[in-house]
Amino acid sequence: MKKIIVVGGGAAGIAAAQGALDAGADSVWLIDRNKELGGILRQCIHDGFGLNKYKASMTGPEYAVRSISEIYDNPRLHISRSTNVIGVKKHNDEYQIQIQNSEGLKWVGANSIVFATGCREKTRGMLMIPGTRPAGIFTAGLAQRLVNIENVMPGKRVVILGSGDIGLIMARRLCLEGAEVAAVIEIMKDSGGLSRNIRQCLLDFDIPLYTGHTVSKIIGRERVQAVEICEVDDNLSVKKETAQIIDCDTLILSVGLIPENEILSAAGAELCDGTENVKTDSYLQTSLDGVFLCGNSRYVHDLVDRVSAEGYAAGQNAALFIKMQNLIEFQDPVTMNAIKGIPQKTDIFCVLCPNGCRIKVDVNEKGERNISGNGCPKGVNFVEQESKTPSRIVTTTVKGESGRLIPVKSSLPISLDKAASYVKECQNMILSKNDLKEDRRIRVAGFPDAIGCYD
Numbered sequence: 001m002k003k004i005i006v007v008g009g010g011a012a013g014i015a016a017a018q019g020a021l022d023a024g025a026d027s028v029w030l031i032d033r034n035k036e037l038g039g040i041l042r043q044c045i046h047d048g049f050g051l052n053k054y055k056a057s058m059t060g061p062e063y064a065v066r067s068i069s070e071i072y073d074n075p076r077l078h079i080s081r082s083t084n085v086i087g088v089k090k091h092n093d094e095y096q097i098q099i100q101n102s103e104g105l106k107w108v109g110a111n112s113i114v115f116a117t118g119c120r121e122k123t124r125g126m127l128m129i130p131g132t133r134p135a136g137i138f139t140a141g142l143a144q145r146l147v148n149i150e151n152v153m154p155g156k157r158v159v160i161l162g163s164g165d166i167g168l169i170m171a172r173r174l175c176l177e178g179a180e181v182a183a184v185i186e187i188m189k190d191s192g193g194l195s196r197n198i199r200q201c202l203l204d205f206d207i208p209l210y211t212g213h214t215v216s217k218i219i220g221r222e223r224v225q226a227v228e229i230c231e232v233d234d235n236l237s238v239k240k241e242t243a244q245i246i247d248c249d250t251l252i253l254s255v256g257l258i259p260e261n262e263i264l265s266a267a268g269a270e271l272c273d274g275t276e277n278v279k280t281d282s283y284l285q286t287s288l289d290g291v292f293l294c295g296n297s298r299y300v301h302d303l304v305d306r307v308s309a310e311g312y313a314a315g316q317n318a319a320l321f322i323k324m325q326n327l328i329e330f331q332d333p334v335t336m337n338a339i340k341g342i343p344q345k346t347d348i349f350c351v352l353c354p355n356g357c358r359i360k361v362d363v364n365e366k367g368e369r370n371i372s373g374n375g376c377p378k379g380v381n382f383v384e385q386e387s388k389t390p391s392r393i394v395t396t397t398v399k400g401e402s403g404r405l406i407p408v409k410s411s412l413p414i415s416l417d418k419a420a421s422y423v424k425e426c427q428n429m430i431l432s433k434n435d436l437k438e439d440r441r442i443r444v445a446g447f448p449d450a451i452g453c454y455d
């Protein structure tokens with residue numbers, strides 16, 4: 001029986017397994033080093049995933065649980081968790097993959113492989129920020145994991161370096177959990193984040209954004225005590241005369257992601273010119289025959305729907321490769337291009353879905369309002385609501401009896417001024433097994449129900 005191994009069980013790997021199964025593969029083995037499938041989605045408890053694939057705005061855990069449920073019972077699928085893939089080599093007509101888990105190290109064979117190993121964050125060492133080396137410096141992904149999965153707050157007064165979507169989302173999350181976010185610092189003149197996220201993560205909470213600035217020094221011995229920030233010139237060099245100090249106990253770095261594909265490059269896969277990225281053709285195949293690459297390990301994607309579409313195509317092609325049939329050229333089916341850049345405080349950005357439409361309201365001489373720019377009728381209701389009581393779907397976590405956090409989202413939008421109280425109410429709850437109902441609704445005293453996400 002010919003076998004496909006999918007390395008990595010995030011959105012890309014799950015979709016690759018599904019693509020391979022749908023294309024008739026006899027045996028698909030999905031391997032992930034984590035205890036649970038889902039990859040980064042498990043810690044992204046905010047809303048806004050899956051609009052293209054599922055026509056719904058879901059949290060990361062909801063998207064993960066739904067995608068896994070679509071393949072889980074397939075008898076041709078074998079899943080190994082807590083299993084690390086550490087090497088790959090060609091042996092005669094097949095590939096050998098070295099895996100490591102609680103049973104030790106071993107080599108296993110595969111006729112085709114899909115790599116879906118995601119990406120990792122850039123660290124302080126890569127940025128070479130001058131200053132001391134105290135505790136209190138985290139990458140944004142680590143901080144997100146601490147808050148959303150480990151139930152640990154990284155600090156009380158936080159500065160975030162980098163205003164991409166991950167930095168923005170962490171600013172809001174930390175604020176709602178009771179930290180003070182003193183500033184978000186961005187070296188470029190504009191933010192790389194979606195306008196919708198700047199609206200709902202910074203402007204909603206009055207968090208200052210310093211563009212054209214960087215952190216020029218970290219201050220503190222045992223723990224971070226402050227950071228020095230400076231303006232930068234057109235060459236991104238620090239203008240020392242503009243230095244100002246911001247007191248904080250925590251610095252969060254959200255300064256970029258790097259595709260994780262060292263195993264493939266060590267196996268001899270060709271790289272794109274001048275980069276560390278592995279080259280793929282239009283079938284998502286690397287220079288190694290029958291070895292495919294998808295998701296954030298191919299390049300860093302901002303939409304999970306795109307990752308899933310690519311993963312599915314890579315898995316499909318792995319199955320076609322084994323059957324010696326023609327591969328299918330990958331064409332990205334996701335056309336959504338959400339608006340990026342810094343909105344004005346007065347701009348109306350609909351936050352109901354990841355499209356994040358900029359909505360214009362014109363009033364004519366007769367006082368009649370003309371609403372434009374909304375991609376769908378929901379935008380009109382959003383404008384009405386925004387002019388009365390700005391409200392948002394709030395996502396947070398509730399503790400289960402075992403201490404494990406359950407991601408939840410409010411069943412209805414909550415007015416912005418009550419969002420932090422809603423999160424506090426959820427923080428104070430401990431759910432027993434009996435509280436977990438089939439409809440996933442959880443009572444939150446004095447507020448709309450929360451919808452829980454559990455397998």
Ligand SMILES: Cc1cc2nc3c(=O)[nH]c(=O)nc-3n(C[C@H](O)[C@H](O)[C@H](O)COP(=O)(O)OP(=O)(O)OC[C@H]3O[C@@H](n4cnc5c(N)ncnc54)[C@H](O)[C@@H]3O)c2cc1C
Pocket residue numbers: 007008009010011012013031032033034037038039040041044047048049050083084085086116117118119144165166169260294295296297300301302303304305307354
């Ligand atoms: C903070 C954040 C916010 C986001 N917000 C949104 C949003 O609002 N809407 C949206 O559509 N998209 C969003 N995205 C983007 C999207 O969610 C991700 O791009 C997507 O989930 C990545 O999927 P992936 O499978 O490529 O990678 P990952 O989810 O990182 O999965 C890779 C998997 O590979 C495993 N792995 C790696 N190496 C090995 C190995 N050697 N052996 C075994 N297993 C291995 C890892 O354990 C992991 O499970 C966000 C991303 C981030 C990080």
Ligand code: SF4
Pocket residue numbers: 350351352353354355356357374375376377378379380382
């Ligand atoms: S107007 Fe419609 S399409 Fe545009 S962001 Fe709002 S819900 Fe999405």
